[in-house]
Amino acid sequence: MTTSDDGQTWTIADLADEYDLTHRTIRHYEELGLISPERRGTVRVFHRRDRTRLALILRGKRIGFPLEEIRTIIDMYDQTPGEAGQLTYLLDQIAARRDDLEQRRADIEQTLRDLREVEARCRSDLRALRHR
Structure with missing residues (x-):
């Protein structure tokens, strides 16, 4: 994706490839409010915060935490x-x-x-x- 004044950004495809996830999974995390990409028309633009939160979500899942517990930890x-x-x-x-x-x-x-x-x-x- 592009680099803006506030840093690097990623597309949903970039993150899906990087973390070996489906677009649907990433959209699901967005629907749950775990990540909140910027919307530019129909395009989702993910910032460093979203990327970091996605990595934390996956780490939490890997060690067995349910998504609600992951949300609590990340939101804190x-x-x-x-x-x-x-x-x-x-x-x-x-x-x-x-x-x-x-x-x-x-x-x-x-x-x-x-x-x-x-x-x-x-x-x-x-x-x-x-x-x-």
């Missing part, structure tokens, strides 16, 4: 107490997410142990049946 940057509040909140959310994942991992490990136990019993019972 522009509100009081600003970046410090945002980071404190984010650390709390990361701890909660980590705890959830650790519990899921423990549950999966227990399920695998249970499956191995049931499998061993089934094999033992099958051997006993074959030797009758």
